[in-house]
Amino acid sequence: MARPSFQAPKGVAEYLPPDSADFLAVRDGLSEPAIRAGYLYAEVPVFEDTTLFTRGVGESTDVVSKEMYTFDDRGGRSISLRPEGTVGVIRATIEHGLDRGQLPVKLWYSGPFFRAERPQQGRYRQFFQVGIEAIGSEDPALDAEVISVAYRGYQGLGLTQFRLDLTSLGDKNCRPQYRELLVAFLADLPLDDATRKRAALNPLRVLDDKRPEMSEMLKDAPLMKNHLCKECDDHFASVCQHLDDLKIAYTIAPKMVRGLDYYTRTTFEFVHPLLGAQSGIGGGGRYDGLMAELGGQDLSGIGFGLGIDRTLLAIRAEQGTFKTNHLDLFIVPMESEARRAALIVADSLRTAGLLVDLSFGDRGLKGAMKAADKSGAQFSLVIGESELASGALSLKEMSTGELIPATMENLSELLLARRT
RNA sequence: GUGGGCGUAGCUCAGCUGGUAGAGCGCCGCGUUGUGGUCGCGGAUGUCGCGGGUUCGAGUCCCGUCGCUCACCCCA
Numbered sequence: 001m002a003r004p005s006f007q008a009p010k011g012v013a014e015y016l017p018p019d020s021a022d023f024l025a026v027r028d029g030l031s032e033p034a035i036r037a038g039y040l041y042a043e044v045p046v047f048e049d050t051t052l053f054t055r056g057v058g059e060s061t062d063v064v065s066k067e068m069y070t071f072d073d074r075g076g077r078s079i080s081l082r083p084e085g086t087v088g089v090i091r092a093t094i095e096h097g098l099d100r101g102q103l104p105v106k107l108w109y110s111g112p113f114f115r116a117e118r119p120q121q122g123r124y125r126q127f128f129q130v131g132i133e134a135i136g137s138e139d140p141a142l143d144a145e146v147i148s149v150a151y152r153g154y155q156g157l158g159l160t161q162f163r164l165d166l167t168s169l170g171d172k173n174c175r176p177q178y179r180e181l182l183v184a185f186l187a188d189l190p191l192d193d194a195t196r197k198r199a200a201l202n203p204l205r206v207l208d209d210k211r212p213e214m215s216e217m218l219k220d221a222p223l224m225k226n227h228l229c230k231e232c233d234d235h236f237a238s239v240c241q242h243l244d245d246l247k248i249a250y251t252i253a254p255k256m257v258r259g260l261d262y263y264t265r266t267t268f269e270f271v272h273p274l275l276g277a278q279s280g281i282g283g284g285g286r287y288d289g290l291m292a293e294l295g296g297q298d299l300s301g302i303g304f305g306l307g308i309d310r311t312l313l314a315i316r317a318e319q320g321t322f323k324t325n326h327l328d329l330f331i332v333p334m335e336s337e338a339r340r341a342a343l344i345v346a347d348s349l350r351t352a353g354l355l356v357d358l359s360f361g362d363r364g365l366k367g368a369m370k371a372a373d374k375s376g377a378q379f380s381l382v383i384g385e386s387e388l389a390s391g392a393l394s395l396k397e398m399s400t401g402e403l404i405p406a407t408m409e410n411l412s413e414l415l416l417a418r419r420t
Numbered sequence: 421g422u423g424g425g426c427g428u429a430g431c432u433c434a435g436c437u438g439g440u441a442g443a444g445c446g447c448c449g450c451g452u453u454g455u456g457g458u459c460g461c462g463g464a465u466g467u468c469g470c471g472g473g474u475u476c477g478a479g480u481c482c483c484g485u486c487g488c489u490c491a492c493c494c495c496a
Binding site: 007008010011061062063066067084113115117118119120121122123124127128129194210211258259260269270276277278279280281282283305306307308309310311332334364365366367368369370371372373374380382384385386394396398401403 | 421422448449450454455456457469486487488489490491492493494495496
């Protein structure tokens with residue numbers, strides 16, 4: 001057999017049968033709670049003006065500074081493949097004036113995102129997310145709703161072992177003061193060069209260093225959570241209260257830091273313990289200044305991005321299963337005249353809403369029945385000379401072998417009544 | 421971007437100290453005339469990731485390269 005001369009680009013995730021069904025189940029399972037909560041779908045481009053991301057996500061972030069796919073298009077414009085979803089949705093909201101109507105604007109989206117990182121299990125250069133954004137309200141109940149939508153998504157897919165980490169990153173009133181405190185604290189520590197550099201760029205990010213000696217050193221570091229202004233503190237307390245009301249379990253994680261600069265106040269992350277190094281299965285938070293930064297009204301928003309790839313890995317790690325929808329009927333035409341009838345029958349049953357496939361090519365009866373078996377169809381139906389002549393059909397229930405008398409006229413009715 | 425492991429049929433893998441490839445599963449067919457799953461028999465498919473090198477001879481040794489994987493980093 002000829003070896004394929006092309007390979008997929010490095011680090012991309014592909015989902016093909018039979019795994020692709022699981023991918024769809026996860027995507028739909030994560031988006032369903034958003035739809036039920038009144039979020040409306042937004043389809044936005046996978047590439048944008050590069051400056052949208054440098055402005056929105058933040059130039060100092062790794063995501064922007066070293067992981068973006070950036071290129072010039074034929075008109076000499078600098079374009080980047082989207083590394084995350086929020087700023088594109090915000091841009092579209094501003095551009096199309098969605099925020100001129102009733103607030104909050106509630107949107108959901110799903111699709112591929114791109115980051116040029118070294119691939120690893122659960123970390124791909126093209127990966128998939130389901131996300132939501134709720135724009136234009138600072139109500140802490142909205143924060144809780146956003147978190148609950150993610151939480152119920154994971155739950156609905158059968159996940160039980162994930163953890164929700166939660167904290168508040170403060171706002172423009174209290175964060176700068178806290179930052180100074182932290183910088184002063186870090187200045188007294190014997191940091192290595194790389195860490196000191198990080199500290200200069202974004203001191204908060206030093207806090208979630210995983211190395212044991214670092215967490216020892218940072219044991220007594222000042223925490224944002226203890227230096228929130230009154231408004232932020234009240235807001236956070238209220239978010240927690242709402243989550244308690246909803247019986248959503250969370251862990252306060254005061255050292256959690258996210259990789260995107262726009263987060264303020266409520267910030268959260270879903271972590272799965274069975275996933276190894278890439279354990280984040282989703283995360284998000286509030287972004288106070290983002291919309292104004294991108295040229296819109298000064299409205300706050302909150303949203304999340306949930307990783308479809310990682311959620312799928314997490315479900316597999318928990319030995320979870322998916323419900324699959326099987327074919328209702330597999331038709332086996334005996335000879336070529338019967339194939340015309342078989343295709344007509346298949347077409348009309350499909351129109352009636354049934355899932356129908358049939359055997360193609362010159363397969364013998366035995367081979368075609370084998371295909372019927374492999375297809376997973378609930379029923380099979382042989383169509384040949386005698387069926388065409390008499391109009392008497394016999395529908396076979398594959399799991400039991402039972403033959404059920406049928407006619408062309410009552411076939412769809414029968415199948416609809418008996419489908420499982 | 422840094423470091424470790426790996427790369428043999430569609431899949432999972434075996435191939436000792438170098439002598440031009442195997443198993444199981446899967447796939448296709450047959451087991452007498454129009455009904456699958458079990459069983460039996462038969463069959464197809466590999467430039468042993470790719471490119472160089474050493475050697476009379478390399479899947480097996482060396483170098484490079486591509487990809488996967490694990491950790492760091494980062495994060496979904």
